[in-house]
Amino acid sequence: MNSNLVRYVLGWVLIIIGAMLILPIIVAVIYHENDYIYFGIIAVACLTIGLISSKIKPKNTQMYVREGYLSCALTWVLLSVIGCLPFFISRQIPSFTDALFESVSGFTTTGASILGVDRQIEDLSHSMLFWRSFTNWAGGMGILVFMLAVISQLSGHSNMYLMKAESPGPVVSKLNPKLKDTAAVLYGMYGGLTILQFLLLALGGMPVFDAITLSFSTAGTGGFSIKNASVMAYEGHFYWQAVITVFMFLFAVNFSVYYLILTKKIRQAFKLEELRWYFVIFISAIALITIDLTINGFYSNVFERIHHTAFQVSTYISSTGFASADFDTWPELSKTILMTVALIGACAGSTGGGLKVSRAIILVKSTARDLRKMLHPNSVYTVKMDGKAVKEDVVSSINTYLILYVFIMVISVLVLSLDEKMDFATDFTAVIATFNNMGPGLAKVGPTQSYYDYSILSKYVLIFDMLAGRLEILPVLMLFNKSCWKNK
Amino acid sequence: MKIIIIGCGKVGRTIAEQLDGEGHNITVVDKNPRTVNRLTEHLDIMGVEGDGASRSVLFEAGVENADLVIAVADADELNLYICLLAHCSGAKNTIARVRNPVYHKNITESQSMRKAIGLSLMINPEKIAALEMSRLIRFPSAIEVDSFARGNVELYTLRLAGDHFLVGKKIADIGLLKGDVFKGESRICLVERDDEIIIPGGNFVFAPGDKVSFICTPSKASRIFKKFNKSAPAKAKNVLIIGGSRTAYYLADILIESNINVKIIEKLPERCAELSDLLPEANIIRGDALNEELLDSEGIDKMDAIVTLMHLDEENIMLSLYARQKSDAKCITKIERIVFDNIVDTMPLDSVIRPRELTAESIVRYVRAVKNSEGSNVESLYKLVDGRAEALEFKINSKDSPVVGKQLKTLKFKNNLQIACITRKGKAIIPKGEDTIEPDDLVIVVTTHKGLQKIDDILD
Numbered sequence: 001m002n003s004n005l006v007r008y009v010l011g012w013v014l015i016i017i018g019a020m021l022i023l024p025i026i027v028a029v030i031y032h033e034n035d036y037i038y039f040g041i042i043a044v045a046c047l048t049i050g051l052i053s054s055k056i057k058p059k060n061t062q063m064y065v066r067e068g069y070l071s072c073a074l075t076w077v078l079l080s081v082i083g084c085l086p087f088f089i090s091r092q093i094p095s096f097t098d099a100l101f102e103s104v105s106g107f108t109t110t111g112a113s114i115l116g117v118d119r120q121i122e123d124l125s126h127s128m129l130f131w132r133s134f135t136n137w138a139g140g141m142g143i144l145v146f147m148l149a150v151i152s153q154l155s156g157h158s159n160m161y162l163m164k165a166e167s168p169g170p171v172v173s174k175l176n177p178k179l180k181d182t183a184a185v186l187y188g189m190y191g192g193l194t195i196l197q198f199l200l201l202a203l204g205g206m207p208v209f210d211a212i213t214l215s216f217s218t219a220g221t222g223g224f225s226i227k228n229a230s231v232m233a234y235e236g237h238f239y240w241q242a243v244i245t246v247f248m249f250l251f252a253v254n255f256s257v258y259y260l261i262l263t264k265k266i267r268q269a270f271k272l273e274e275l276r277w278y279f280v281i282f283i284s285a286i287a288l289i290t291i292d293l294t295i296n297g298f299y300s301n302v303f304e305r306i307h308h309t310a311f312q313v314s315t316y317i318s319s320t321g322f323a324s325a326d327f328d329t330w331p332e333l334s335k336t337i338l339m340t341v342a343l344i345g346a347c348a349g350s351t352g353g354g355l356k357v358s359r360a361i362i363l364v365k366s367t368a369r370d371l372r373k374m375l376h377p378n379s380v381y382t383v384k385m386d387g388k389a390v391k392e393d394v395v396s397s398i399n400t401y402l403i404l405y406v407f408i409m410v411i412s413v414l415v416l417s418l419d420e421k422m423d424f425a426t427d428f429t430a431v432i433a434t435f436n437n438m439g440p441g442l443a444k445v446g447p448t449q450s451y452y453d454y455s456i457l458s459k460y461v462l463i464f465d466m467l468a469g470r471l472e473i474l475p476v477l478m479l480f481n482k483s484c485w486k487n488k
Numbered sequence: 489m490k491i492i493i494i495g496c497g498k499v500g501r502t503i504a505e506q507l508d509g510e511g512h513n514i515t516v517v518d519k520n521p522r523t524v525n526r527l528t529e530h531l532d533i534m535g536v537e538g539d540g541a542s543r544s545v546l547f548e549a550g551v552e553n554a555d556l557v558i559a560v561a562d563a564d565e566l567n568l569y570i571c572l573l574a575h576c577s578g579a580k581n582t583i584a585r586v587r588n589p590v591y592h593k594n595i596t597e598s599q600s601m602r603k604a605i606g607l608s609l610m611i612n613p614e615k616i617a618a619l620e621m622s623r624l625i626r627f628p629s630a631i632e633v634d635s636f637a638r639g640n641v642e643l644y645t646l647r648l649a650g651d652h653f654l655v656g657k658k659i660a661d662i663g664l665l666k667g668d669v670f671k672g673e674s675r676i677c678l679v680e681r682d683d684e685i686i687i688p689g690g691n692f693v694f695a696p697g698d699k700v701s702f703i704c705t706p707s708k709a710s711r712i713f714k715k716f717n718k719s720a721p722a723k724a725k726n727v728l729i730i731g732g733s734r735t736a737y738y739l740a741d742i743l744i745e746s747n748i749n750v751k752i753i754e755k756l757p758e759r760c761a762e763l764s765d766l767l768p769e770a771n772i773i774r775g776d777a778l779n780e781e782l783l784d785s786e787g788i789d790k791m792d793a794i795v796t797l798m799h800l801d802e803e804n805i806m807l808s809l810y811a812r813q814k815s816d817a818k819c820i821t822k823i824e825r826i827v828f829d830n831i832v833d834t835m836p837l838d839s840v841i842r843p844r845e846l847t848a849e850s851i852v853r854y855v856r857a858v859k860n861s862e863g864s865n866v867e868s869l870y871k872l873v874d875g876r877a878e879a880l881e882f883k884i885n886s887k888d889s890p891v892v893g894k895q896l897k898t899l900k901f902k903n904n905l906q907i908a909c910i911t912r913k914g915k916a917i918i919p920k921g922e923d924t925i926e927p928d929d930l931v932i933v934v935t936t937h938k939g940l941q942k943i944d945d946i947l948d
Contacts, residue, residue, distance in 0.1 A: 160528070160529070160532070173534075174534050176513070176534070177490075177513040177514050177515050177532070177533050177534040178513055178532055179532050181513075391521060
């Protein structure tokens with residue numbers, strides 16, 4: 001491994017984090033809060049170390065897969081630790097583990113919180129709330145992608161590995177021949193949609209601070225709310241909740257769809273198989289749950305039923321993790337459907353989590369192919385997506401991914417079950433909710449509950465799950481691979 | 489510029505590498521996913537996997553907004569077809585690699601056909617190689633000859649033998665030597681020593697084995713050559729071409745035109761008949777060249793230049809090594825496929841010609857010219873010593889540039905950079921410290937820096 005190169009990349013990451021920390025300082029100044037000191041100290045420290053480190057350019061700047069994966073994983077560890085310091089130093093979240101949990105949950109866009117039971121979310125200062133929601137936004141499209149977009153020193157060709165390691169989906173491809181342009185286009189669309197949502201919310205009468213933080217959390221499909229009761233706090237404001245529903249749905253769509261629309265290839269965009277299946281899953285989940293709720297007599301009218309169903313399906317399929325209703329009280333079938341759409345998750349190349357729709361499609365198709373092969377052992381049949389053959393190594397990497405996915409889930413549930421205070425439903429949904437970067441689970445980690453009661457060990461397991469889920473497992477596993485650390 | 493390259497063979501690859509380094513937006517298209525992957529992993533470019541002759545694939549690569557489409561797939565017909573398709577789909581310029589001389593002739597002669605296909609440039613690798621070889625043969629003691637400023641000046645490279653009179657001398661002292669070799673008509677621009685590229689300053693001392701490149705006008709070249717290399721003949725009279733390929737035909741054609749005697753050895757009787765039909769003045773020998781007796785009996789030791797153009801690189805290398813052993817003739821070896829440049833360089837082969845690199849180079853040069861019309865003022869670019877150094881021609885367009893009108897000795901240039909020549913109104917000037925750069929000059933800069941875009945970039 002070229003450790004000097006990794007150090008160099010991390011130096012730039014520190015500069016970006018330092019720059020990000022300036023935003024909550026501004027918020028603190030606006031609200032006359034003293035927290036700017038904490039953000040200020042950390043920002044200055046990050047910028048100083050970052051500037052020194054980025055000045056010393058390594059001799060060999062050729063990045064290979066292992067440097068890409070390692071830089072990515074270490075970036076996220078660094079991000080999480082620095083991100084938790086404001087909470088911790090200001091004693092607004094006194095336990096380091098809790099602060100780290102909150103920070104990881106923010107950057108990985110999980111939205112699972114340890115706040116809400118013992119301490120209320122509303123107890124945090126405005127600048128801390130802003131920072132909490134901003135971590136959702138920064139983690140959504142990814143910090144390395146942002147870095148590639150703005151720092152031309154890193155625009156070299158081999159940094160594609162960085163982007164690949166951070167971006168979700170089985171195949172990461174460029175929108176534009178130049179990596180820098182691709183990253184800039186992605187952030188442009190991301191920022192544009194965020195601003196659009198903010199405007200729609202603010203013009204709809206939502207307080208500006210709420211609108212900003214909610215837009216950040218929705219855009220990253222994170223799900224941090226500035227209210228203890230999540231979006232339930234806006235009870236009765238159907239317009240606000242509807243805007244959030246639509247944008248949660250939109251941010252879980254593959255961003256290349258928006259690029260195609262921007263470049264006036266609309267027909268091609270709507271032909272994408274992943275997008276079509278995403279629609280199908282979304283609509284059928286809403287239909288099934290609405291019927292289930294009707295049979296079981298929830299809510300007084302159809303409009304309200306569909307409204308809450310759409311919100312909950314949106315939040316689960318996009319792995320955002322808001323709640324407009326306490327769905328923990330819903331019928332079992334509805335809850336199971338919600339968990340299922342959460343497992344399948346969003347589209348690849350979006351800010352959402354989960355297995356990703358395209359992976360699910362390829363898995364189903366390749367399984368069907370293998371079954372067919374049992375009957376006709378000599379048949380040759382390629383798995384196709386969007387009319388093109390999917391490469392065999394992509395198919396096999398998705399199979400590997402699924403195995404790792406299940407394996408990590410099982411081990412996590414096992415470790416969590418050491419916690420005597422919790423039950424199986426809680427442990428199981430907690431792992432699903434964190435590993436898929438969703439947020440609230442069911443039972444004791446349901447939408448009105450929090451992760452506060454878990455033991456320290458369990459919290460670290462969940463922190464690992466969140467990071468592994470956001471980076472799609474492999475980069476995080478590389479941290480534990482001895483040969484990856486060896487200097488060649 | 490937005491450029492699409494179809495075909496990721498060696499040529500496509502070389503072009504992509506070069507153009508990516510110059511900051512163009514490149515998309516490559518190839519049927520083979522592995523070659524596409526290999527390229528996109530190493531370069532900051534986009535890859536599209538698929539048949540370049542398919543409209544949907546070209547659209548996926550963004551042909552409708554492309555400034556240039558370069559078709560370097562295997563077959564001529566395919567390349568022409570792709571260019572036609574790209575032209576009809578909105579590409580601004582197209583380049584095709586076309587080997588077949590008949591197609592070449594058809595398209596060159598018929599303006600309307602050229603217009604219909606929308607072809608901006610046709611590249612014939614064999615012809616380019618033949619031209620390059622003929623340049624070398626004109627000056628047998630040179631290892632390489634590059635021509636600049638529309639042929640007004642040329643850069644000659646030769647290797648210093650151990651007993652050469654320059655060995656151990658400083659550049660600054662050359663003018664003091666008896667009968668001054670250069671007389672201010674030439675300048676040493678580049679020295680390659682072992683693995684190092686040096687743009688020499690006045691204190692540079694020559695060592696045996698140095699590959700020295702100097703620039704001068706072609707008319708002065710033979711005089712300087714005579715002084716420089718007293719033993720070698722200034723001009724070749726008898727040339728032996730081994731292998732009757734298409735390149736051999738082009739080369740023989742050029743040589744015969746400048747009154748050089750050409751002998752071609754070819755194995756296949758049908759090809760011999762064809763060649764003798766096409767080149768009545770050449771001496772066509774039928775026989776297997778991999779035969780010492782035949783080579784000896786055809787007077788390999790009496791030749792001024794020997795060119796090996798067999799199909800296999802290995803045969804060419806062996807033949808050249810044999811020829812070097814038997815005679816003092818200038819040897820030119822064609823190497824098409826073998827990539828171990830470092831190893832080939834260590835062999836005593838004299839000159840090596842790689843047609844694919846030449847092809848890539850001429851396409852890159854064209855791209856520079858197109859780009860020049862929209863901003864950068866690099867007239868053309870020449871890759872020297874395997875691309876490790878560059879010679880750039882800058883057209884001085886404006887009076888406002890910080891380099892214009894100042895004596896060169898007052899300007900602070902980048903390290904490893906030299907102004908080799910200034911062409912003013914068609915006349916080449918080898919600049920001294922007192923000379924100035926004026927508007928409308930064509931300035932040739934030799935440097936190891938990559939990617940200079942405008943004349944101001946030469947300053948530190």
